[in-house]
Amino acid sequence: MLDIFRGLKNLIKVSHIHIDSSIFRLHYSITVMILLAFSLIVTTRQYVGNPIDCIHTKDIPEDVLNTFCWIHSTYTIPSAFLKIVGEEVPYPGVDNSRTTSPSDRKYTKYYQWVCFCLFFQAILFYAPRWLWKSWEGGKIHALMMDLDVGICSEVEKKQKKKLLLDYLWDNLKNHNWWAYRYYLCELLALLNVVGQMFLMNKFFDGAFLTFGFDVIAFLDRDQEDRIDPMIFIFPRMTKCTFHKFGTSGEVERHDAVCILPLNVVNEKIYVFLWFWFLILGGLTALVVMYRCVVIVSPRMRVYLLRLRFRLIRGDVLDILVRKSKLGDWFLISMLGENVDSLIFRDVMHDLAAKLSAANSGVGLGGSLRGDPGQSGHLMHHHGSTIGRDPLDV
Structure with a gap:
C-alpha cells in the first residue's frame, strides 16, 4: 500500500510559489491523492482478493458463476437484516427468496463502478485548480x-x-477581474464538495448523507441492540440467482450465496470520505464567507x-x-x-x-x-x- 501512496507523492508537493489559499490546496493535493489511492486500492487483488466469491455447485463452473454474479449484480433482502442470524437466517440480509416478495430485494450494483467513480471524483476536485492556474497565467x-x-x-x-x-x-x-476569477474557483470548490456528497448519496440509493451519523450512533449503542449500519450499504454476503437449461431441456434455477470481500474495503473508504468531505466542506464554506x-x-x-x-x-x-x-x-x-x-x-x-x-x-x-x-x-x-x-x- 505504501508503494501506491509513494507513486502519488508528487500530488502533495507544495510549490514554493503560492497562488492560492491553504484550504484551496487541500482540494487539489490531499483530496485528489486520497481519491486516486483509493481508486487503485479497490482494483488491486493484493489487498482485496477476489472481488466476489460465490458458493457454487458442480453443475456450474466457479468462474462462470462468479463472473455472472459480478456482471448482473447481487441482491440482499432488507427484512432479513433484522432476523436472528443462525436461527432464522444464515447471514444478515440473506433469506429464502421463495418466501419473500420480489419487491423486498435490494440490488447491489455499485461495486462494479467504485474505482471509476473515485477516479471521476478526483478529476472534479482538480478542475477548479486547473481553471485557476490557466486564468492566473503565471502572473505571481x-x-x-x-x-x-x-x-x-x-x-x-x-x-x-x-x-x-x-x-x-x-x-x-x-486586477479586479483577476481576483474575482480566483474567488469563483473557491466557490466552485465548495459547490464541488457539496455536489459530491449528493452524488454519492445517489450512488448509494439515498443512504450516504446520513451514513456518518449512523456509524457514530452504532458505536454508542449497546452490543446486544446494535446492528452495523455499514452492512446495509456495503453487504458482505449477498444472493445471486443463476438460470440454466437442465439435462431435460427445462430451465433450472440456482440460488447462490456470494461473498463480497471488496465491500470490507469500500465501507472503510466511504466512512473516511464522509468525514473528510464534511470537514473540507465546512472549512471551504468559512473561506467563502471570509471572501x-x-x-x-x-x-x-x-x-x-x-x-x-x-x-x-x-x-x-x-x-x-x-x-x-x-x-x-x-x-x-x-x-x-x-x-x-x-x-x-x-x-x-x-x-x-x-x-x-x-x-x-x-x-x-x-x-x-x-x-x-x-x-x-x-x-x-x-x-x-x-x-x-x-x-x-
Whole structure:
C-alpha cells in the first residue's frame, strides 16, 4: 500500500510559489491523492482478493458463476437484516427468496463502478485548480523575479524592485477581474464538495448523507441492540440467482450465496470520505464567507494586511487600500506571501509614496521608507493627512 501512496507523492508537493489559499490546496493535493489511492486500492487483488466469491455447485463452473454474479449484480433482502442470524437466517440480509416478495430485494450494483467513480471524483476536485492556474497565467511567478530570496546584489535588487513597483503603479485598479476569477474557483470548490456528497448519496440509493451519523450512533449503542449500519450499504454476503437449461431441456434455477470481500474495503473508504468531505466542506464554506466580508469591507482588508505584514507601517497600508481596488489588494496579499518580507516592505512603502504624491499633485522628494515624521509632514503639508481618512483603523 505504501508503494501506491509513494507513486502519488508528487500530488502533495507544495510549490514554493503560492497562488492560492491553504484550504484551496487541500482540494487539489490531499483530496485528489486520497481519491486516486483509493481508486487503485479497490482494483488491486493484493489487498482485496477476489472481488466476489460465490458458493457454487458442480453443475456450474466457479468462474462462470462468479463472473455472472459480478456482471448482473447481487441482491440482499432488507427484512432479513433484522432476523436472528443462525436461527432464522444464515447471514444478515440473506433469506429464502421463495418466501419473500420480489419487491423486498435490494440490488447491489455499485461495486462494479467504485474505482471509476473515485477516479471521476478526483478529476472534479482538480478542475477548479486547473481553471485557476490557466486564468492566473503565471502572473505571481513573473512578478516575483526571484525576489523570494533576499540575498542578491544591491544593483539587481534595486532594479527588480523598480520593475515590480512600475508594474503595480501602471496596472493599478486593473486586477479586479483577476481576483474575482480566483474567488469563483473557491466557490466552485465548495459547490464541488457539496455536489459530491449528493452524488454519492445517489450512488448509494439515498443512504450516504446520513451514513456518518449512523456509524457514530452504532458505536454508542449497546452490543446486544446494535446492528452495523455499514452492512446495509456495503453487504458482505449477498444472493445471486443463476438460470440454466437442465439435462431435460427445462430451465433450472440456482440460488447462490456470494461473498463480497471488496465491500470490507469500500465501507472503510466511504466512512473516511464522509468525514473528510464534511470537514473540507465546512472549512471551504468559512473561506467563502471570509471572501464575501473582504469584498464588502475595506476596513477588513486594512486589518488583514496589518495582521499579516507587520513590517509595513499602518499608514502605508491605509493608503494602499484607500487608493486601490479589491483586485490590487488580492495581488498585494499574494505577493506578500511569496516575496522576501524586507523587499516587499520597501516596494509597498514606495508605492504608497507615489500614490500620495499623485493624489496631492506634486512629487515627493523622498520615499516613505525614510523618516516617518518627515513623510507624515510632507503628506500633511500637501493636504493628504492620513489621520483624517475614514479607513484609518
